[in-house]
Structures are given as structure tokens and as C-alpha cells.
Amino acid sequence: MSGHKWGAAGAANFFKGARIQLRVISTLMIREVLSRYGHENIGFFWIIGEPMLLTCGVMVLWSLTNQTHGAEEVGVIPFALTGYSHITMWRHIAFRFIRVMSHSSALVYHQYVKFFDILISKALLEVVAIFAAFLIALTLLWLLDLAPGIHDPLLLVGGWVFTAWFSLAFALCVAALSELSESTHQFLGPAMYLTMPLTGAFFFVDWLPPRAQAVMLWSPLVNGVEMFRAGLFPPDIATNFDVPYLVGSCFALTVIALPCVNYAQRHVQSPF
């Protein structure tokens, strides 16, 4: 294994690679947002504005038609806000990763750009942008006294991070599978739609009967959104989540996704 650097040089090599990778990822993020939204209107602030439009539209609609969806004592508006932010992130990341490697195979001709960077940058962009949209909407609503102030920031950010991690791991699987088989992207849409109850965005676990609660708590997304809501709402709103289970399931999915991506990136069919 000559050419492999040992000891201190090895560590320096690692950090050099890390610095380069960070620069590459940030560059890719900027490129992504510019290629999506350009310079018109508010330019790249649309990356924040787009999820905000959806979420605010839903909140307005629900509160005007008095459809509380069972959230009377919690408040429809923060309920809709947390649920929709969560589910938007999950869906956006998964859908954008369909055939991502073959669509962006041109970028890989650069020396420092690898497939993994492209994937990470796309996911990271969505995560940060939707979280920013959530925070802006929450601040506005809090000033208008329609939503509670953040109760526990650690739980809030932790719930978001774990959900993001899980979404990323799942999306990596989607990316790999869509490269390897032709029809994956057709299954993904209906599958995401049918598994929407499993995301836990439209109910609190506490509202379910005990047997249904036990079943629902097997879903990592439900744990994630409950942890997120526990960070926002005061503790008299009951939330059930299990952090070790959440970490374990994210980790397990990552361990499954990485070899899939490693294999699939060698079999990318360029569209050109």
C-alpha cells in the first residue's frame, strides 16, 4: 500500500481532503441554488420562500376553514407548521435524488468533485433551507402570538438533524436504486404518498390508542417529528420519542445506503 500516507502525514492528508471537500460542497450548493432560481425576483431566497409558501398556504387554509385535524388544544398553526416542514424536507430530498447521479454526471469530470459531494450538497441545501423557512415562519407567527416560542432548542435541532439524517440515508438508497433499475422512480411517488401516515406529520402519537402508538413508534420519522415538536411545544403537550432507536435506525439505514451508492456510482449511465 505505498502511496498511502502514514502517521502525521496521513492525518494531514485527511484534513486536506476534508477542507477541499467542504469547499467543493459549498460550491456545489451555491451552484445548485443558482441553477435552480437564477437571479430573478428574490434570487436564491426562493429556496427558502418555496417551502414557506406551501407551509403558510396550508396554515392559512386550515385555520380559515377551521379544520383543526384534532389539534384544538395544541393550536392548528404550529401543528401545521411543524408537520409540513418535516414532511416537505422528507419528500423534497427523496424526490430530488431520483437519477441524481446520471443527471449530474457532467460535474464529476472535475477532479475534486465526486458523486458523494453532489449528493451531500443537494441534501444539505434542502435541510438548511427548509429549516430556515421554518424559523422565519415561526418567528413571524410567534410575534403575532399564533405559535408558542421555542421551548427546547436542543430537542428542536436534534429532531431536525435526525430527520435530515434519515432522509439523506433513504435518499441515498433511492439514488442508488434509480441508477440500477429503470422503474424505481415510478414507484417512489405512490410509495411516498401511501406511506404518508408513517411520517407522523398529521397527528400526535399521543392521540392514538395504545396499540397504534406502539406500532407507530417503530417509524423513525415519527420519532423525529415528535422530538422536533417536543422542542417547540411546552412540555404539557405529550410527545413520545426514543432517541437511541432513532440514532440506531438512521445509522443502520446509512450502513445499508453507503455500499449501494458505492456500487451504483460505478454503473452510472450518462444521459449524454
Added chain:
Amino acid sequence: MTEQEAKPEQQPLLQQIELRPVRSQGDLLTLDKSGGYPDNSSILREQPGLFRGRGLFLATFVMPVFLSAIYLFLIASDIYVSEARFIIRTPAASPGADGVFSSVAVSQGMMRATEETAAVNEYILSRDALDVLLSKANIREMFHRPEADFINRFPNFYTKDNKEMLFKYYRKMVHAWIDYDSSISVVSVMAFRPEDAMAIAQRLLAAAEGLVNRLNQRANEDALAYANAIVDQAKGKLLDAEKKLTDYRNKAGMIDPSSETTAAMSSITQLSTELSRFEANLREREALAPLSPALDSLREKIRAQRDEVDRQRARLVGGNISIASTLAGFEQLSLDREMASRALASAEANRERARQDAERQHLYLQTVVEPHLPDQATYPRRFLYFTLCVFAAAGLFYAAKSIKEIIEDHAL
């Protein structure tokens, strides 16, 4: 393999060619920038031995597996689990004596008391139950047995030895829950010796029974206190009415105006009869002997009799102290007293019924499954945990290696 010029006086024109396998990164293959020479500036290079280049493997896979193997197979102590199940029941409510609920179908069996089941469940998991166990079952000793390993025992090298930590540990070792479908409460106790687990479970059941008895007693007392209060109130009202009646009688100067009326009426009747007889007599005498001297005395007698009748009549009606005017007041007070006495009778009947109901509303703790003496340790599940640890460590190693390769890729 090296090739050198045969003639020593010529400079070696060919570089040393060393065949190295190129590691495939899965994308465009990149060759080493340096053109094939190993880096001379590294300190540790080409180390012989098994551990060369395998630091990550050692750290993320071998070390956790090794440590967990040592802990699970050599250090961890057996934990025995004893389980008990019980239900809280109460007799079904019976309808009232006046048959108000007779239209509702009544089952005379026992029902499950779901609120009290939840209450007993909370009690078992509370600090109160821990206090009971501390005083009666020396639970501290049980958590600090010599068999217990240094991580699982209660006071630990990393926890403080106070009541809050003991409570946390207690919650870790004792689990109580209510089964979803059947509402049967389950208590499961973990300890380091089988007899300890059974003893703790038995003691917890006894404490739960104590709680149920306290609930019963309180319910009893509350119901009876209320009924007694009602009875006392009715009694007070009755005495009040009696007193008013007595005062009135004293003021009016007669015991019972109605009987007085009857007596007065009968005497008036009697006097009137005599008066009419006297008048008949007088007329008869006048017709027979108009100048008889007995006529005057007879006339006197008639006048006296008439006065007497008038006087009796005056006593009956008319004037302030006549019987008729007192009769109204007397009737009112008499009615009051009648109603008060009826109220008292009904209050006493109610109290009797409340007492019977309270005795019947007793909660019962029925043990469905007694705590058993385990003969085999349930925890730790050594092979299962070890296998899980191996898989998790393998996953961790794989993930770490992948990420390290990805990052180092960028430095080429």
C-alpha cells in the same frame, strides 16, 4: 522487480519500476501525482505486522467487540425477573331504592375499575412504593448484592448515592404497565437473586393492596360523612319545628286548638240543647200557668244559659285570642313539624342505603398471577447482545472507512 543496466559505468537510465496496484475509487481513475514514488517523508512507513494500516479497523471494530465480549461473558451478572399480574375490580353499581334506574339494565357482577387500575399502576412506580420497599424489604441491600457487577449495581462508581438516584435505578429495575386489551396490570421486577425478585414483587403487591384499602376507607368515610350530615340537619330542623310549636302553644294558652274546638263545639251543642229544653219548658209553663213564680227563675236560668252559650261562642270565633285565629298558625306549625319528621325519616333511610352502597363499592385487588421464583436468569441476553454488537461494530467500521475514503479521495 528492478532492472539495472549491466554496465556499471553507465548511469541507470531506467527509473526503478515498481508495480503498484492502483486502488479503484469507482469513478475516473486517478493516478498518484508523484508518479509512482512512495512518500519519503512519512515517519512510520511499511510497518511490518498485523496492525499495519488497520488502525481504523482496530478502533471501530475490534475494540468494541472485544470490550463487549469481555463485559458480556466475563463481567456481567445474571439478572432474574419475577412477574406478577393483578386486576382491580369493583361491584357494578346497583339502582336506587326508588327504582329510578330500574329501566337501565343492571348487571350484578363485578366490573373492572379502570381509573383505580391506573392509580395503582402509578403508585407502584412512585417514590411512595420505594419508601415502603426501603423500610420493609431492605431493597438497598438487594441492589448492592456482591453478585452484581460494577456497572449494574446501585451505588455505582458513576452515580451518586442519594434518594433521587435510587429512584431512577428503581424505575430501571421495576416495570409496571397495563395490558392494552385486558386491563390487567403487570408488575415485573428485576434483581440479582431470584428470591430477591420474588420478595420485591410480593412486597409491591402488598403495598398495592394497602393503597386499595386506603382508597376504600376514604370512599367509605366520605359517603358516610355526607349522609350523616344530612341526617343531623334533618334532626335539627325537626327540633326547631317542635320548639316553635311549643312556644306557640304556650303563647296561645292551649295545647291543641282543633281538639279544643271540638270540645268547645260539643259544649256549645250541649248548652244549646239544654237552652232549647229550658225554653221549651218555659213555654210549656207559660202556657199552663202564666203567673207561676217559678217562671222568673226559669227565665233567669235561660238567660244565664244564653250568656254561657254566647260566651262559649265568643271563645271559639271572633276576637284576638279566639280559637279560630290560633288554628291557622297552629295548622301551619303542625304541618312544618310533620314535614320535618318525614324528612328525618327519609334522611335516615338514605344514610342506611349509603352505608350499604359504600360497603358494596369496595375495590378488590385480585392477584391473577402470583410472583414466581425464577430459576434462570433472563438478562443479560449475552449471545444476542454480542451478535448485535458485532453487527453494529461492523457497520460502524464500514461507515467510518467509507467516509474516510471519500474524504481522502479529495486530497489526491
